[in-house]
Amino acid sequence: MRGVAAGGQTTLQDQVTVAGIGVHSGAPATLTLHPAEADTGIVFLRCGSEGQPDRELTADFRSVTATEFATVLGDANGPAVSTTEHVMAALHALGVDNAVVEVDGPEVPIMDGSAAPFVAAIDQAGIATLPASRRYIQVLKPVRVAKGDSFGELRPHLRGLRIETEIEFDHPLIGRQSFAVDVEPDLFRRELARARTFGFMRDVTKLWSAGYALGASFENTVVIAENRVLNPEGLRFADEFVRHKAVDAIGDIALSGAPLLGAYRSVRGGHKLNHAVLTALMADRSAWTYVDMAEARRPRGHVELATGFASPAYGPDVS
Ligand SMILES: [Zn+2]
16 A cells, blocks of 8 residues: 555664754754554654653654644653654655654754655665554545635545645745645655755745744755745756645644545645644544555555646745
């Protein structure tokens, strides 16, 4: 179904480490992906806080403590690990059910701003099948959340996780873009993983004064000025922006705690909306059910590019 395993749960064959800086904190961090037993799920292990014990955080929507410009996991003691979405997207899209994500700083390293370095790390470690069946969360009825001009919806979709993302920025380089995809490993590698974080030059001062984007640079962020991309290498995809939003959505929806059989549509959304829709789904016990893998059908990876969504402009966002 997802990844290499048709029926069973998976984990990594080996551990693998990447290092970099946090895009918001600017703090250096090392991230190590470790294999984990069946039914562990994805667990973040925040270590390296001086004088503090290591903290374990289940990668679950209930652990989300903030969604401003990134998805932050924490607990009653406060936030623990920020910017979890890109590594979560890579783990989920490649079909890794169980792993411990050890991070020795306040934020997952941003690497090049995309999910590709995490895909490469997972590929380097390899994926192993575990002798345990995989359980899915099947969406049974649509659940929708609207906030101002943006809305998000999860609806039934039996082939796996489908992501439909639409963005609209009042900027000549972006305008309206949409991207829809049934999430599948090879397709994620090819079409989504390399899409980078982006931000607007006009927002930089405001972001910095609020303590965000302190580690942002051309090395890890597509920086958009009045009418052009400032990065010397340009864009990786003409619609890299909406593709990155799709990566963020996959990473955020992966906080369901089990792979979702459902379609998620996000219109002018971001981390806050993704979290709100997932929370609304899980709160409505009549809107979903657990199913084992035998009942799920194999998703067929394909991309649909759609245009023509009419809607009012949406303000700046960095994700
Ligand atoms: Zn992102």
